[in-house]
Amino acid sequence: MSFLKQINPFESALIQFDKAASVLKLSESQIAMVKEPRRITEVNLPVRMDNGSIQIFKGFRVQHSVVRGPAKGGIRFHPNVTVDEVKALAFWMTYKCAVVGVPFGGGKGGVVVDPTLLSRNELESLSRRYFAEMSDLFGPDSDVPAPDVNTNPQIMCWMFDTYSMHKKQYLPAVITGKPLELGGSEGRSEATAQGMVFTVRDACEHLNINLKKATVAIQGFGNAGSFAAKLLHDDGAKIVAISDVTGAYYNPAGIDVNAALNTCKNNKTWLLKGLEKNTKCEKLNDPMKLLELEVDILIPAALENQITEENAPNIKAKIIAECANGPVTPDADDILEKKKIFIIPDVLCNAGGVTVSYLEWVQNRMGYYWSKDRVNEDLEKIMTKAFDQVYDLAQKNKVNMRIAAFMLAIDRVTKAAELRGLYA
Numbered sequence: 001m002s003f004l005k006q007i008n009p010f011e012s013a014l015i016q017f018d019k020a021a022s023v024l025k026l027s028e029s030q031i032a033m034v035k036e037p038r039r040i041t042e043v044n045l046p047v048r049m050d051n052g053s054i055q056i057f058k059g060f061r062v063q064h065s066v067v068r069g070p071a072k073g074g075i076r077f078h079p080n081v082t083v084d085e086v087k088a089l090a091f092w093m094t095y096k097c098a099v100v101g102v103p104f105g106g107g108k109g110g111v112v113v114d115p116t117l118l119s120r121n122e123l124e125s126l127s128r129r130y131f132a133e134m135s136d137l138f139g140p141d142s143d144v145p146a147p148d149v150n151t152n153p154q155i156m157c158w159m160f161d162t163y164s165m166h167k168k169q170y171l172p173a174v175i176t177g178k179p180l181e182l183g184g185s186e187g188r189s190e191a192t193a194q195g196m197v198f199t200v201r202d203a204c205e206h207l208n209i210n211l212k213k214a215t216v217a218i219q220g221f222g223n224a225g226s227f228a229a230k231l232l233h234d235d236g237a238k239i240v241a242i243s244d245v246t247g248a249y250y251n252p253a254g255i256d257v258n259a260a261l262n263t264c265k266n267n268k269t270w271l272l273k274g275l276e277k278n279t280k281c282e283k284l285n286d287p288m289k290l291l292e293l294e295v296d297i298l299i300p301a302a303l304e305n306q307i308t309e310e311n312a313p314n315i316k317a318k319i320i321a322e323c324a325n326g327p328v329t330p331d332a333d334d335i336l337e338k339k340k341i342f343i344i345p346d347v348l349c350n351a352g353g354v355t356v357s358y359l360e361w362v363q364n365r366m367g368y369y370w371s372k373d374r375v376n377e378d379l380e381k382i383m384t385k386a387f388d389q390v391y392d393l394a395q396k397n398k399v400n401m402r403i404a405a406f407m408l409a410i411d412r413v414t415k416a417a418e419l420r421g422l423y424a
């Protein structure tokens with residue numbers, strides 16, 4: 001694990017950028033316009049704890065790009081958050097929005113905190129203080145956050161309320177991933193996983209894999225991972241392994257996904273703890289071995305740097321669908337490419353989340369709300385089009401899907417930057 005932490009995700013992101021920029025033959029000036037983040041904000045957030053003491057939490061917001069639209073990207077609460085992680089996540093948001101063609105730039109936020117150690121009251125105070133400190137940055141036309149690891153619709157409500165109280169207006173479009181009762185969109189909770197399923201379906205067609213008979217392993221069982229398991233299970237695929245912070249659970253005959261969802265519901269927090277007692281499966285001694293199982297589809301849906309040069313040689317999946325951001329390091333990428341493993345890169349694979357966030361933002365601005373069918377129809381169209389464009393570019397230039405996705409996206413951002421020109 002100590003080895004994993006040493007890999008700087010922002011350096012990984014820049015390596016990905018450089019590979020695509022060199023195929024595109026971008027000039028130094030073009031690179032300078034779109035590579036580094038535009039603005040980095042760091043704050044120390046004082047929060048009054050339940051025992052009366054004041055504790056300081058470090059928070060970040062990075063706006064990587066506002067060239068194609070307002071900055072857009074989630075807020076992560078995690079003890080290992082660093083400014084470089086937030087920079088990487090903001091960078092990936094810029095290019096993710098460009099891959100699927102939604103009119104946003106890229107941003108990301110993070111707070112260094114283990115939210116499981118906070119009471120509900122302390123969590124609310126921290127969420128509101130973070131948003132209040134950053135309220136000059138945020139706005140429906142400037143920077144629109146969303147949930148990420150360890151943040152959820154309730155936290156989005158507290159943040160929306162804080163902003164609306166400051167502005168003395170009802171402004172739901174300042175943040176997405178809200179619940180339906182407060183301007184959320186139908187289909188947003190499952191959007192990241194649903195978008196991934198559309199890309200996996202397309203990849204399976206190209207690789208002649210029958211998705212209905214495919215075996216799947218999923219790392220992470222939160223918003224992205226649990227919906228991924230449910231949707232693929234409903235489509236007929238066999239989910240043989242799932243995991244979260246409590247461990248990895250394996251059954252080669254298929255895990256009962258409904259039992260897993262019920263276990264999470266019945267545990268106080270959304271965790272798989274005790275699953276091996278509730279349904280037929282074994283708990284793996286080393287949870288990282290989930291990644292090395294012989295499956296058709298491997299879905300990392302937890303954190304960055306999970307597949308590295310150390311374990312990449314042992315990966316046996318035919319498809320890696322990156323629901324998480326940055327789960328594969330650049331060194332591992334090279335190894336997996338030689339092994340002819342088909343990677344659906346994060347900036348394409350998990351773009352369903354930001355796509356339905358975009359639809360939520362549009363609905364908030366209209367004050368008119370769509371049915372789930374309407375939202376999913378648009379999501380499918382957008383994801384399928386993006387997959388086809390990336391796949392065609394990869395074939396044409398004889399590059400892998402990650403380089404092709406970045407080529408498509410960097411080209412779009414660069415062209416927009418050139419059209420805008422320089423103000424002063």
Ligand code: NAD
Pocket residue numbers: 147148149150151192219220221222223224225243244245246287301302303304323324325350351353354
């Ligand atoms: P979440 O907090 O809902 O879930 C995270 C899950 O990962 C939890 O089940 C947690 O227990 C598990 N986890 C953490 N560390 C782990 C480890 N070392 N091994 C195994 N499991 C571990 O977060 P989420 O929103 O589902 O996000 C997961 C990933 O998907 C992140 O990389 C995030 O950036 C990405 N993503 C999320 C969205 C979204 O809409 N939520 C959109 C795009 C990308």
